Each structure stands twice: as structure tokens, then as C-alpha cells.
Amino acid sequence: MISYVKIVTQVKLMPEADQAAALRSTLRTVNEAACWVSKVAFERGVPREYELRKHAYAELKARGLGAQAAQHVIKKTRDAYTTLKANIRAGNLGGEGSKRRVKAESKPITFRPKAAQPFDDRSLSWQLDAQTVSIWTTAGRLKNVGFVCSPDALKVLREHRRGESDLVEREGVFYLIAVCEVPEKPVNENPADWIGVDLGLVNIATTSTGYRAAGRGLNRHRKRQLDLRAKLQAKGTQSARRRLKQRSRKEARHTANVNHIVSKTIVTIAERTGRGLALEELTGIRDRVRLRKGQRAQLHSWSFHQLGSFLAYKARRVGVPLVYVDPAYTSQQCSECYHIDRKNRIDQATFACRACGFLANADDNASHNIGRRAEPVWIAGRESRVPDSP
Template sequence: MPDAAQASVLERTLCTVNDAANWVSKVAFAHGVPREYELRKHTYAELKARGLGAQAAQHVIKKVRDSYTTLKANIRAGNLGKEGSKRRRKAESKAIMFRPDAAQPYDDRCLSWQYDQRTVSIWTVGGRVKNVPFVCSADALRMLQAYRKGECDLIERDGVFYLIATCEVPEAETYEPDSFIGVDLGIVNIATTSTGYLAAGRGLNRYRKRQLALRAKLQKKRTKSARRRLRARARREARHAANQNHIIAKTIVTEAERTGRGLSLEELKGIRNRVRLRKPQRVALHAWAFAQLADFIVYKAKRAGVPLVFVDPRYTSQTCAACGHVDKRNRVDQQLFICRGCGVVAHADRNASHNIATRGESVWNAGRESRAPATP
């Protein structure tokens, strides 16, 4: 929460370091993206001449080199298309550029925290700026004091400055579960557990459809202000979805911790490549963050010491949880499950969650150390 003078120098600092990063990126691209030590020989003196401190110059060079490492990894993974595709050629044909307000890393030499006063002292191009107040929740402050470690990133979003700090929180000791809660993930129902909890996706899907229509209107305008509104709306939509995923993940993990049970999740990696859907369904599938919800459940479970396993999701929606009969016709529609073997009628997602729970218990028992006494 800097005052007007502090905000001005922070803004100038971000513009200066990112302008310097753009210059370093052009040098790196011209020299075939050398290693960090070699890149430092080409650029360090000029960065110092531009008014950057020693640590800030090092961080700018490292930031540029890391960005090219990320680009190379994305190309190798196929995230930018196949070789020769338009998107991949565009990415490979020019130097990486940084926005004026892009994040700048700070280490403990450039940034110090005064937790009791809730202020920071930070390096800027105008010298060291002290007593810059910061605000956060009481829980976040306790976490900062106990677990902050490594670098922090300074960013600016819509005129507001943020410090993103990394905290390494130790994992709680995992307890021995009495049983497992199966979690079935979907689009109509975001998450359904074998204990009866159901997170309906109707509200979130309705919100996404409304945002999709608004994006289409703004994209047709093709103006600078429309692009600015699109960026702001995309960030707002991402925050809304992340908040929903946090609520769902916390509810599921809290229930498992309270009842002394473990969690069993579907292994959904590559689902977008495996599933073949019609165009309206593809929009819904690609718009929802499957991986984000699973990641939230995983890290919350680790912090709480809740045992967690991943299971093969194949045929969980076609298998009867009561008798084990597998038939594609068992899944009558999105909500209804009627077993062709024993005739049981159940909610389709809840039936799948029971199958996931059973598989989770099997996986846990198979991976557990034997408790049989040693042979004399």
C-alpha cells in the first residue's frame, strides 16, 4: 500500500527493469540464447549503466533466461502446436518481450520484511524505499512469519501493487485411514463424493456462458479499450473459478479429516486429448479447470495429513457399485444409473464415486507395507 511518491518510484522501477529485460531478451535471441553465465558477460555492464543494482541486474538476466527455458519446454511438450505450425513459428521467430508491469523477482538483499510494523523495505531505481506498508490477512501474516522462504515477486495489476511471497509449509504426518471417500469430477456436477456431498456446476456453467457471450461482443469491437476490458474480464473469471474450486476442495478435505478417512481421486491427465465431444461440449470441457481443482485437493490434503490416492477412472461410470456388473447401457443418461445385472437404481455420479472409493482402498492396501510378522 505505497503512498503516491512510493507508488511512482515502484512503477518507474518495474518499467525500467522490464525495458531492460526486453533488451537482454533481444541480445539473447541474437546470440542464440546462450547460458546464463555467458549471457551475463554480454549484458551485465550495460544493465549497471542503466541504473540497475547488482542484484536487480542478476535477476533481470535470470528472468530472461528462465523465460526462454519455459518457451523451449512448451515447444518440446507440443503446447505451441506441431513443428511448422503458425503459432510455433511465430514463437520461435522473435525475441520474448515483457510487459511494463510484468513481475520482477526480489531476494532478501533487495527486499526485507518488517512483520511487526507491517512494512517492507524495497530496492528501486530511485534508491532504497523504506517503510512501505503492506496489508494481508492475519493467517497470511502468520504464514509469512513462519514459512516464507526464497524470492518474492513484485507485480502491478490495475494500479495496485502486490508482493507474491513463497512459503514452504511442511506436510502434516499422514494418518492411517479407516476407509476412503471417492470423488467423481464432472461438468454438470463439479464434484460428487461417496459420502453424499454434491457440488453442482449449474451456477458456474451459467456464469461461464454469460462470460462467453460478453467476450464475443467485445471481440467484435476490435478496439484498444475492448482488449483492455477482455483482459480484465479474463482475470475476473479465473478468480471466480479458482474461488469455487477452493471452496469445493476445502469442503471435501475437511470432511475426510473430520471422519478419519482418505481421499480417492480419478487420474484425469490427458482427458482433453482422450475424450471426443461435440463442439458445445468441448467448450464446457476446456473451460473448466479439472487440474486446478485436483491440485487444490492435493495440497490441502497434504497440509491436513489426509491420505490421498489416484485411481484409474476407466469404466467407473459403467460399473455397478453394488454388484460390479459392467455395461455401457447401465448409464442411462447424465444423472440416472440402472444396473442391467442386479437392477439397482442410483444417481450416476454417486455410483461412480463409490467405485472410485473402492478402487482407492485397493490401491492404498496394495501400496501399504506388509504388517505380517517376519519369518523366524
């Protein structure tokens, strides 16, 4: 059976003035309706989606929403409460009685006027050759709405688009974010070796093959953005606020681009050499690590999860096996004699073993430790997938 990896492909819509007004009005209307449905759900104890339809569908139709749009508004609202419940269960909003959790649980979920709205193939159709879409709005069906994207994105849309697409407005520009299901290559069940990947702040990623993605440029970019935001916020003028809004997503876009480049490079090396990838299990690192106040902004603005997720889905697309290993003592253990000592780590960049005298870059040493721990984890996972004998 063929397995698929889900990715999203984004295109930029190029509507005429009247089409843009219709799209903007539609987003505002459906999100106002979602806020109303959220209030109904909250008052009734957040019932299941089918029951919620009984209380909300007729009113949504009366507000001018089409049948598919009304269904999607109800589903979007119910999914938001499901996500909230999952975050509470995972402890992401603090423990029971915490201020943040109490605030989240004490009122209905609200939706921004420009929040994304899903469209299925009944309410949105693609004309890929002409690079236009036909989309439902509260003002009627809009046809021949142009869009632009890269040739690679168009190829992915043509071959792999499946399911829903989200309409979203950012800074006055409309985008469609389409779900694509790309077939995975068969996983290499017998990798020749394992590449350990050490993630960090000074070096974004260091591999046991010698590849190192220095974080100096990205950290400088973040520092410049932080200083500029502080200056604009202190100024407080209308033009400063407008400038802040224009730059609101610049750092996130830049970071995502860097993470895409780094992850693609690492996965390409693994694919070309027939090896697998090993990463540290970093879940909850922000809660475990204790840093000085000046270092907290750097840690919390660094996207550990994003780079890890990019590595995971790119590896799945090309059949590169990937495992997560226990991160304990990877920075304190010698990769030559396996001696563990906190004093082995001289400073951020230097590792010197107290037992055998091995000297190396600290991140290089950690990456070799991570790679060595991969094989037992892979074997255990592979054995667990074997079905029981009849």
C-alpha cells in the first residue's frame, strides 16, 4: 500500500478590486459566524459536531452562508475546541488553576476577522493551466480569479493536490493554502550507517558527517529585528505601528527559509549516502532548560520544532529512515571512550575528555554520540512492527 506525506502549497491570489472586496467580506462574515457558533458551543458544553449542526446550521444559512460554508464553519469551530482540549491535556496552558488555563477555559474561542477559512472542491475549483480559481463568496461565485506561484509549486498542485484549501488574508494580500498528498518512497530498512544531528543555538545543526550550519547570521538577524521592534514600539506613532505590521512576519519567513535550506541539505546527504538520520528527542526542552534572563529570548525564538518537522517530512518523502534518541549526556559523553563527565565540556565550543584526552568541537562530539545511539532504537522499532505469529 502506498503511503503519503501531507504538505501544503501556498499560492498568491491576484483578484480584481471587486473580487478582493468580495473575498474580504466573505472572510469577515464566516469568521463572525464562527464566533457565534463558538459561543453556542461554549454555552452547550461543546457538543459533538453532528449535534452542534442541529443548533447552528439553520442560523448560518440565514446569515447568507452556503451549505458547504456553513458545514465548514461548524467543523472549524469544533476543531478549535478539540485543539484547545489537547493543549490543556498536554499541559501547554499550565496546570489546573493556572491563570493562563483558567482564562482559556472561562470564555468562548474567538476567531480573527481574517482567520483562515477552509474550502472543499464543491466551493473552490482550480484551473491550473490558466492559473485561475473559481471560489464561492457571500457575493456569489467568483470566476477567473488569478493566482501566481513558482513552477515547482504548480507542478505539485497539478500532481498531488487533495482535499481542502484554506483562504487567508495577510497584510491585505490573499493566499490559498492547498493540501497536497505526495507519495512517500519506500523507507530504506537497512541503512548503511546513521548520521547524528545535533541541534543548537550557536550552530543551528551539526552532523556527524562534518556538515555544520552556523547560526551566527540567523542570530544577528533576530537581534536586528528585536532592536527594530523595540524602537518602533517606543516611538508609538501611526507610521511606526504601520511599519511594525508590515514587518510582523519577516523574521518568521526568514527563519523558515533557513530551516528549509538546512533540512534539505541534511536529508540530501543522507539519501545520497544511503544512511539514516538520528535526532535528539527535544520535547519539552523549553521547560527543562534553565537560562539567564538575557538568554531566554534567544531560546524561545529558536524554532527547534520547526527544523525537526522539516527534517521529518523531507526524510519521509525520499525514504530516509529517521529515529529520535535519548538526549541525556550527549554533550558530556566522549564519543571515543564513552566516558561521561560534566567537566568534559570545557565551554560551548570545546570538548576535552578527562579520561582519554580526546579533543574535539563540542557539537561534533555530540553529533557522533547521537548517531551511535540510533541503531538500537531503529532495531527495537523495526522489531516492534513485525506482526505476531498466527
